Amino acid sequence: MAPGKRASQADIAEKLGVSVSTVSRALANEIGISDAVRAEVQRVARQLGYKSKHPPVMGHLDKRALTLVPLNSAMGSLASFYHGIVAGMRAQAEEVGMVLDVRLVNEDMVSLDFIRRQIAKTGANGVILAGIDPDEDIAHWAHETGTAVVLANGTDPLMRFSSVAPANFYGAYQATQRLIDAGHRKILHYTYRHRPTILQRRRGFEAAIAANPGVTGNVVISNEHSSHDLLAALLAGDHDVTAVFCWNDGVAVGMVEALLGQDSPMPAGFSIIGFDDLPIAGMANPRLSTVRVDREALxxxxxxxxxxxxxxxxxxxxxxxxVSLVEGETVHSLD
Incomplete structure (x- = not known):
C-alpha cells in the first residue's frame, strides 16, 4: 500500500490472499465466516489502519492468545515462577476480554509447524512464548504473516519480537552491589549459558564489578561446572572469593544447604545471594537473600x-x- 493512502478492503484482501467479499463479510460479522478468518481480517484491518463502519467484535473472536509454557519449567524448580506469570496473564486477559489458551509443551517440540497446528486448532490470533526462545523460522513466519508474538520472560536481542522480562541487568547489578556494600571484594557469579535473559544477569554482575575499583569478579558457567563441582572447588579453596551470586534461587538454596552440612564450613562472613525470590527462598533456613521478581506483574x-x-x-x-532486593540472612558483612 502506498504511503499516505487510506487502507481499503481490497488492501486487506490482497494481504491475506482472500476475496474482497470475504473481507467485507468478516468485517460485518456475517455468518458463514470462520472464527480464524474473521480474526485474521480484523487483525490486518487494524494493522493497516482500516476504518470500518462496523463496530469491532470484542471477546473471543477478536483477541485469542495461544500461550505455550515449557513443561519442564512448569513442573521443575521454576514451577512457581511460571505459575505466577500465568496467573498474571489470566487476570489481565479476563480484564481486557481476551481468551487465553495455555498449553504446557515440550520445548523441543516448539517448531513453526507445531505453532501453526496449534493456531489452526485454537483459532488464536496472537502467540505468547513463555520462557521459549523462538528460532529463525518462527521469526520469519511472524514477520511475513504479521502474527503478533510476544515473549514472556524472554527477550530478543535482534528486536524481531516484543517481549516482557524482569529487569535482569539492573537486578544483577543491585545484587552484586549489595555484596560489595557488605565488604566483599572477591565475588563469584555462578551462571547459565544460552538464554539472553540470563546473559543480562551476567552483564549486570560484570558492570557492578567494573564500577567498583578494587573489586574482582569471577564467572563460572553451570554448563561447564555443576553446582556439586563448584561447591567442592569452593571448599577446597580453588576460588579465592568470599561471596557467590547465583543466577537463580534454586541453585543458591542448594548451595547454602550443602555448605551448612559440611564438617568444615566456609569462613565466617561467606555470603550467597540468589535471584527470583521463589517460595523456596523464603522456606530456606537461613532465609535466602535474593532479588524479587514480580511474576504476576510480568x-x-x-x-x-x-x-x-x-x-x-x-x-x-x-x-x-x-525488581527489588530481598534482605535475607545469607549476606554477611566483612567490615
Missing part, C-alpha cells in the same frame, strides 16, 4: 503488550518489570 505486562499489537501497534516493545 504476566499482566505480557497481555498489555500483546493487546497493543492486536490493536495494530507495529513497533517492537521491550518491557522490563522492575
Amino acid at each position: 504476566g499482566r505486562g505480557v497481555i498489555r503488550v500483546l493487546t497493543n499489537q492486536l490493536d495494530g501497534e507495529a513497533a517492537i516493545q521491550q518491557l522490563e518489570i522492575g
Whole structure:
C-alpha cells in the first residue's frame, strides 16, 4: 500500500490472499465466516489502519492468545515462577476480554509447524512464548504473516519480537552491589549459558564489578561446572572469593544447604545471594537473600503488550518489570 493512502478492503484482501467479499463479510460479522478468518481480517484491518463502519467484535473472536509454557519449567524448580506469570496473564486477559489458551509443551517440540497446528486448532490470533526462545523460522513466519508474538520472560536481542522480562541487568547489578556494600571484594557469579535473559544477569554482575575499583569478579558457567563441582572447588579453596551470586534461587538454596552440612564450613562472613525470590527462598533456613521478581506483574505486562499489537501497534516493545532486593540472612558483612 502506498504511503499516505487510506487502507481499503481490497488492501486487506490482497494481504491475506482472500476475496474482497470475504473481507467485507468478516468485517460485518456475517455468518458463514470462520472464527480464524474473521480474526485474521480484523487483525490486518487494524494493522493497516482500516476504518470500518462496523463496530469491532470484542471477546473471543477478536483477541485469542495461544500461550505455550515449557513443561519442564512448569513442573521443575521454576514451577512457581511460571505459575505466577500465568496467573498474571489470566487476570489481565479476563480484564481486557481476551481468551487465553495455555498449553504446557515440550520445548523441543516448539517448531513453526507445531505453532501453526496449534493456531489452526485454537483459532488464536496472537502467540505468547513463555520462557521459549523462538528460532529463525518462527521469526520469519511472524514477520511475513504479521502474527503478533510476544515473549514472556524472554527477550530478543535482534528486536524481531516484543517481549516482557524482569529487569535482569539492573537486578544483577543491585545484587552484586549489595555484596560489595557488605565488604566483599572477591565475588563469584555462578551462571547459565544460552538464554539472553540470563546473559543480562551476567552483564549486570560484570558492570557492578567494573564500577567498583578494587573489586574482582569471577564467572563460572553451570554448563561447564555443576553446582556439586563448584561447591567442592569452593571448599577446597580453588576460588579465592568470599561471596557467590547465583543466577537463580534454586541453585543458591542448594548451595547454602550443602555448605551448612559440611564438617568444615566456609569462613565466617561467606555470603550467597540468589535471584527470583521463589517460595523456596523464603522456606530456606537461613532465609535466602535474593532479588524479587514480580511474576504476576510480568504476566499482566505480557497481555498489555500483546493487546497493543492486536490493536495494530507495529513497533517492537521491550518491557522490563522492575525488581527489588530481598534482605535475607545469607549476606554477611566483612567490615
